[in-house]
Amino acid sequence: MVYAITEREYGKSLVKLLHVKRDGLVHTIKEFEVATKLKLNSEKDYIEGNNEDIVATDSQKNTVYLLAKRFGVSNPERFALLLARHFLNQYSHVVRAKIEVVTLVRNGTAQVESGLNKLQVLKTTQSAFVNFYRDEFASLPDMEDRIFSTVVKANWTYDTIANVNFDQAFEKVKLAILRGFAGCPDRGVYSPSVQQSMYLIQKDILDQIRQLRDVYMQMPNKHYFSVDLSKFPRVGSKTNDEVFLPVDKPSGMIEATLARNDFRAKM
Numbered sequence: 001m002v003y004a005i006t007e008r009e010y011g012k013s014l015v016k017l018l019h020v021k022r023d024g025l026v027h028t029i030k031e032f033e034v035a036t037k038l039k040l041n042s043e044k045d046y047i048e049g050n051n052e053d054i055v056a057t058d059s060q061k062n063t064v065y066l067l068a069k070r071f072g073v074s075n076p077e078r079f080a081l082l083l084a085r086h087f088l089n090q091y092s093h094v095v096r097a098k099i100e101v102v103t104l105v106r107n108g109t110a111q112v113e114s115g116l117n118k119l120q121v122l123k124t125t126q127s128a129f130v131n132f133y134r135d136e137f138a139s140l141p142d143m144e145d146r147i148f149s150t151v152v153k154a155n156w157t158y159d160t161i162a163n164v165n166f167d168q169a170f171e172k173v174k175l176a177i178l179r180g181f182a183g184c185p186d187r188g189v190y191s192p193s194v195q196q197s198m199y200l201i202q203k204d205i206l207d208q209i210r211q212l213r214d215v216y217m218q219m220p221n222k223h224y225f226s227v228d229l230s231k232f233p234r235v236g237s238k239t240n241d242e243v244f245l246p247v248d249k250p251s252g253m254i255e256a257t258l259a260r261n262d263f264r265a266k267m
């Protein structure tokens, strides 16, 4: 063979699900968008056109609804683990099941990756960006006091999932992000750059949740420029730190993964 399939998986994506748990008058709802991705132990479906082992993506979609009905839905991680284990138990020729946030390899341990997205935060003070590299390409002035606004995306992976409370971990991550921006109510927290705010938040998250292996974060730097009102003397003030123009594009994009060193040493 001249060519090799170096990776393969297939499944159903964007499986929308709303689950209502009814405890008398208390109704708890969870809305998910699930993706299932199975890897089979042979490539005959691809290479020979032999479909006999294919668990149809339609069947995978049905499985999402049937397991939700039978076992309920607590949080994304538990539901994904339930589905991943189901696919490996039900079909011996499935070697790997990835369910949106969980990957489970036959004879391996579950790899859980959780995340949050679109958490919008903004600081009106205690944010600066100064002393950056200056050369013939630099035009940005030092900014001692700027608006810092971003929409946070974060993903974190677990080294172990024994005794993990996924809901609590999610709340801890969210709080660490909010605290990392706002700081204490009387003084706030100083941000010399997006990069350092991100690092300090990631460190806080790893300090707090010992079962985590690493945290990835992405923060676009949504720029807001002070509107130039200097040509309007009747406005009465040379400085304007009240009226800003939100700049949609382009935005800075800062990304980093912080991992435990002791874990990296094991790799």
Ligand SMILES: O=c1[nH]c(=O)c2[nH]c(=O)[nH]c2[nH]1
Pocket: 129, 140, 192, 193, 194, 195, 221, 252
């Ligand atoms: O926090 C920042 N980091 C940068 O790397 C950068 N670059 C830039 O133009 N503004 C900012 N702000």
